[in-house]
Amino acid sequence: MNAELDNARKELDKEFEQVRKNLDKLRQELDRISAAGPEDDITDMLKDYEDQVKKVRTGGLIGSGAKGHREARETYMKLRGLKA
Numbered sequence: 001m002n003a004e005l006d007n008a009r010k011e012l013d014k015e016f017e018q019v020r021k022n023l024d025k026l027r028q029e030l031d032r033i034s035a036a037g038p039e040d041d042i043t044d045m046l047k048d049y050e051d052q053v054k055k056v057r058t059g060g061l062i063g064s065g066a067k068g069h070r071e072a073r074e075t076y077m078k079l080r081g082l083k084a
Helices: 003-034 042-058 065-080
Strands: none
Touching (some): 003 042, 003 065
């Protein structure tokens, strides 16, 4: 594997791991909503869930989320000569 392809794979793995970590947080938010009772403020919980979904997609302030994974995947696939 040449260095450029190896670096692209490392970036792909890093971006994928970041998305997976954010998905864990998303699952926690969903569990919180699922455990809610009739006296809980579900509207605020859903807003928190939506915020977490956005973070998974975009990565928030520092990360790049699923968008970064998509870009890393496209680069890696192109270097391998495969259609992304």
